[in-house]
Amino acid sequence: MSYSELQNGSDIRGIAIENETGAEVNLTDKAASDLAAAFVHILKEKTEKTELRIALGRDSRVTGEHILKAASKGISSEGCVAYDFGLASTPAMFMSTVLGDEPFDGSIMITASHLPWYRNGMKFFISRGGLEKEEIKEITELADSICAENRDYNEADLNSYPFMDTYASYLQTKIVDGCNKGDKPLGGLHIVVDAGNGAGGFFASKVLDVLGADTSGSRYLDPDGRFPNHIPNPENKEAAAAIKEATLAAKADLGIIFDTDVDRAGAVLPDGKTLTRNDLIAALSTIALREHPGTTIVTDSVTSDGLARFIASKGGVHKRFKRGYRNVINESISLNESGTDSQLAIETSGHGAFKENFFLDDGAYLMVKLLIEMGKGNRISDLIEGLEEPAESTEIRFPVHTDGNLSENGDRILEELKKKAGSVHGWSIAEPNYEGVRVNCDKDHGNGWLLLRKSLHEPIMPLNIESDTEGSTVMIAESLYEIIKDESTLDLEPIRKFCNK
Numbered sequence: 001m002s003y004s005e006l007q008n009g010s011d012i013r014g015i016a017i018e019n020e021t022g023a024e025v026n027l028t029d030k031a032a033s034d035l036a037a038a039f040v041h042i043l044k045e046k047t048e049k050t051e052l053r054i055a056l057g058r059d060s061r062v063t064g065e066h067i068l069k070a071a072s073k074g075i076s077s078e079g080c081v082a083y084d085f086g087l088a089s090t091p092a093m094f095m096s097t098v099l100g101d102e103p104f105d106g107s108i109m110i111t112a113s114h115l116p117w118y119r120n121g122m123k124f125f126i127s128r129g130g131l132e133k134e135e136i137k138e139i140t141e142l143a144d145s146i147c148a149e150n151r152d153y154n155e156a157d158l159n160s161y162p163f164m165d166t167y168a169s170y171l172q173t174k175i176v177d178g179c180n181k182g183d184k185p186l187g188g189l190h191i192v193v194d195a196g197n198g199a200g201g202f203f204a205s206k207v208l209d210v211l212g213a214d215t216s217g218s219r220y221l222d223p224d225g226r227f228p229n230h231i232p233n234p235e236n237k238e239a240a241a242a243i244k245e246a247t248l249a250a251k252a253d254l255g256i257i258f259d260t261d262v263d264r265a266g267a268v269l270p271d272g273k274t275l276t277r278n279d280l281i282a283a284l285s286t287i288a289l290r291e292h293p294g295t296t297i298v299t300d301s302v303t304s305d306g307l308a309r310f311i312a313s314k315g316g317v318h319k320r321f322k323r324g325y326r327n328v329i330n331e332s333i334s335l336n337e338s339g340t341d342s343q344l345a346i347e348t349s350g351h352g353a354f355k356e357n358f359f360l361d362d363g364a365y366l367m368v369k370l371l372i373e374m375g376k377g378n379r380i381s382d383l384i385e386g387l388e389e390p391a392e393s394t395e396i397r398f399p400v401h402t403d404g405n406l407s408e409n410g411d412r413i414l415e416e417l418k419k420k421a422g423s424v425h426g427w428s429i430a431e432p433n434y435e436g437v438r439v440n441c442d443k444d445h446g447n448g449w450l451l452l453r454k455s456l457h458e459p460i461m462p463l464n465i466e467s468d469t470e471g472s473t474v475m476i477a478e479s480l481y482e483i484i485k486d487e488s489t490l491d492l493e494p495i496r497k498f499c500n501k
Helices: 029-047 064-077 090-095 133-149 163-179 202-208 237-250 277-291 305-313 325-337 363-375 406-421 472-484 493-499
Strands: 011-015 053-058 081-087 106-110 119-126 158-160 191-194 254-258 265-268 296-299 317-320 344-346 352-354 392-399 427-429 437-441 448-452 460-467
Touching: 011 133, 029 064, 029 106, 029 119, 029 133, 053 064, 053 090, 064 081, 064 106, 064 119, 081 163, 090 106, 090 119, 090 163, 090 363, 119 133, 163 202, 163 363, 191 202, 191 237, 202 363, 237 254, 237 265, 254 363, 265 363, 277 296, 277 305, 277 344, 277 352, 277 363, 296 325, 305 317, 325 344, 325 352, 352 363, 392 472, 392 493, 406 427, 406 437, 406 448, 406 472, 448 472, 460 472, 472 493
Parallel strands: 053 081, 053 106, 081 158, 191 254, 296 317, 296 344
Antiparallel strands: 011 119, 106 119, 254 265, 344 352, 392 460, 427 437, 437 448, 448 460
16 A cells, blocks of 8 residues: 555545444554654755654544554654654644744644544644645655665654643743733633543643633543544534533533644633634634734635625625635735735634744634633624624535546536526626635525535535525525536435435
């Protein structure tokens, strides 16, 4: 097997342990050693340094410890030193390359985010951020060569390093400075945290408790790599219901939920309103625009028209870009490099990055921005006042069956939609658009829109529909069905079921 099969965009992802699916283990200890060795070898060439300090961290998955240990062997084989951070968050692993008196030369996070317990992966960081897709490709190609050498890996000396204390102190300082009211700025606030048995439990004990908050009623803070309570994913319905119930039961001022490795987050207000997707983007956009009037907020392609109007009403510029958190962040960075101020890049999934925080997608830092508001005595609900909520929204995912090139087939379907959409009364192609085909639908279709696009990683084509009136998403779906009903490469059963056809 080529290690290129483990590449998932800018990450490595694979099956790390035998499981009920019967899928073959492909992220083996040897794979972790080879990939870590390749990363360090390339980093040595880029930095022209022969002795590097490399940080290793992991989330709570049951395979995390042995994959971390295997990665340390690969680092040692290149004559470099590995440091074991133990249970850590993905954002902390990046921060290890920029914080402290002697930042690390690079870092590797062992995680597969919110994916099932039997999967795991690797994320690579240097001081300018996470590695890009092409750089991961370079690592996998070199790792293939190292694998062919059948390198003999010896046990490595692992140095324990309590970096999560340093990272937590960084977050504490941000809140204390932002509130400017002493060293217990969260005193009197009741905040509950749901870490989903992932790596986010530190936020309650090492940030909130230290700053005076009452965190009683928090749930699932202890790490458990089989995630027995719910999927650690703010977008998951069961997870969202769990943090809402915890917030209401504790009569808390705020509920916070993290994904497994804490690069995403969501929140719940005292009345049970969930702050995710468009709501979370709106709240953070208000803060960004207050601090940087006129700045451009970059989001992914599926944000609502109501959010666009909200950002404009605050004096900001909204730019919808491609799905994929790296796409959104890189576009914001590119805007800044070209002279356009862009302080916030955020995807509806909860991946959000502020320019002031190294453009790092960090769920804990997003919550820090909300907590500063609360520490100042402001209500989070006020941040989203005036945001128009859609009456309906849905996502339909079409499996794609083709013997040809998936991407080319998707392009063909999108071009056909673009040609035929104009024949539907009241429909118009949205411009500019950077991904898929987005169609605006007039009041006869509920003042809604649809977006059909190619998936980043799966053989599917997702369809998002949103409307301002009840019942209109079905109307929009029915009109689209008439356009695509003869498309043989799409499994149309999901849209038939939605339309009751």
